């Protein structure tokens with residue numbers, strides 16, 4: 024028996040203690056009925072039985088618009104003096120944690136992005152176990168559910184069992200001891216998902232299903248609205264734009280979320296486009312999600328959160344590709 | 355330490371110290387970095403910089419001059435849009451920002467002892483000029499060196515005086531062609547009319563043990579790759595420099611992905627054998 028059980032009636036004390044470590048954010052149900060990661064505070068209830076948020080937690084690390092450089096004639100280009108405050112993000116599902124672990128690989132791998140790094144080090148992640156719904160396909164994530172989070176909360180009938188994974192997590196757990204009860208040592212439940220396994224296998228084979236008739240079907244319906252990539256926890260591609268101030272001298276360079284489903288993504292000077300057709304753009308996104316690019320080559324970046332299936336206004340579901348393939352193999 | 359002074363992240367201040375108009379829309383800029391490291395700006399031909407024009411933005415531009423020039427380097431830029439327009443309005447003494455050099459460049463080290471064929475279409479001459487000078491600087495290391503350069507029309511031929519000088523050299527071959535021959539003759543240079551593939555077909559030069567480096571618009575690649583292979587140059591000895599609209603230059607923004615490669619960090623120079631199976635690469 025260890026002192027790691029957070030009973031349901033201690034959750035508000037828990038949040039109070041967490042808030043002493045930094046600005047507290049978590050999933051809430053907004054007035055518009057959308058689940059979103061928001062700042063928590065008096066009168067804003069943490070919503071721990073949520074399925075998925077609309078916008079993934081990547082917004083904390085890669086804001087939709089971010090100043091990357093400032094320019095003034097006497098200073099030249101400079102990195103912005105980022106005012107990054109300690110943030111505690113509570114209630115992250117394993118898929119979202121894995122999404123952050125993927126972004127960490129990209130932005131803090133060989134080449135460390137200073138802005139991402141500053142935000143990431145100021146971010147404390149508190150994971151939460153979840154129950155999959157019909158749109159999830161995260162597969163064996165549960166086995167590695169902690170995915171680098173600082174503290175993990177496993178849902179139990181009478182509350183949550185807590186497990187610390189990092190020194191940050193241990194520091195928090197130590198402060199929580201007074202409000203915790205004796206509980207069983209948490210056991211990581213394992214969950215398998217046929218779809219996730221099929222994707223992993225296809226990726227290992229470098230399979231792109233180039234011949235599938237589904238591409239035409241998808242591309243025929245797709246609106247190029249970009250929602251599927253906007254809401255994807257691992258889509259991170261960005262555009263860079265420079266905005267001059269009215270004084271005509273100082274400028275700010277911003278990076279903004281971009282979208283490979285937009286037509287101008289593959290364009291070069293003179294108007295030539297390497298991905299002119301919607302189908303090409305569609306397949307391009309597929310390749311990236313499931314086969315990886317650049318330094319993340321071979322790593323499946325789809326974490327199975329199901330957001331893209333939920334948000335697509337015309338019901339496009341890339342998993343049909345894998346299903347189709349599976350069906351062919353069945354007698 | 356990655357910080358303000360890291361040229362992969364924050365552009366280093368540079369000054370325009372030379373400016374030469376090459377055609378109606380293209381000019382050669384000579385730049386020098388203002389920091390102390392600027393007295394040596396080393397790069398491999400085929401590498402590029404991310405060039406910042408304050409208030410305009412940043413664009414990838416090939417290093418066009420010979421490498422290891424003391425204290426300065428050259429870029430050849432065509433005015434095609436927002437940023438390059440602003441650049442063309444600047445004068446010597448004006449300041450820019452420079453990140454880089456980025457990318458791999460041409461693998462000169464692997465080419466020792468081989469014949470080298472350079473094929474430039476239009477602005478593709480920019481990186482190949484750098485490559486040519488690098489080859490000529492170590493002339494004894496290579497076999498025959500041939501430059502084939504095609505431009506839209508005589509007035510679009512860049513570096514005319516230099517080409518005239520090069521055409522007099524005995525240690526290399528130079529062939530020029532223009533798509534359309536209009537009224538103007540290219541200042542006394544011997545010049546063919548027709549597209550580069552036609553030129554290639556009509557010329558005799560050693561193709562065994564030959565490495566080809568190609569740079570130009572996508573249309574050029576589409577029509578010249580077959581020709582080169584028919585001449586007996588294998589796909590792994592054909593090198594292409596690809597263009598993409600680059601945003602970060604360092605493998606982060608995904609704008610330049612070519613298959614599962616990044617043009618900015620795995621390229622921009624790829625062998626044709628690397629690109630063959632990738633849809634949308636060329």
Ligand SMILES: Cc1cc2nc3c(=O)[nH]c(=O)nc-3n(C[C@H](O)[C@H](O)[C@H](O)COP(=O)(O)OP(=O)(O)OC[C@H]3O[C@@H](n4cnc5c(N)ncnc54)[C@H](O)[C@@H]3O)c2cc1C
Pocket residue numbers: 287290291292293294402413414415416417418429430431432433434435436437438439477480481596597598599600622
């Ligand atoms: C590795 C590499 C090396 C390069 N080397 C050189 C070099 O040595 N010299 C050189 O001159 N160039 C070079 N380029 C190309 C150069 O980067 C581009 O010409 C430059 O980025 C154009 O920037 P711009 O802001 O001036 O043009 P932009 O404003 O981006 O416009 C470029 C063209 O695209 C059109 N355009 C822009 N946005 C859109 C849109 N949304 N829809 C339709 N059309 C649009 C514009 O009308 C314009 O004609 C290189 C590129 C790469 C990748």
Ligand code: SF4
Pocket residue numbers: 251254255256257312324325326327328329330331332
């Ligand atoms: S591709 Fe879809 S299911 Fe996969 S991580 Fe992105 S949004 Fe989630």
Ligand code: SF4
Pocket residue numbers: 244245246247248249250251252284334335336337338339
């Ligand atoms: S959400 Fe659906 S319609 Fe919109 S871009 Fe994605 S696949 Fe196309």
Ligand code: FES
Pocket residue numbers: 599600601602603604605606607608609610611616617618619
């Ligand atoms: S330019 Fe950003 S990834 Fe290559």
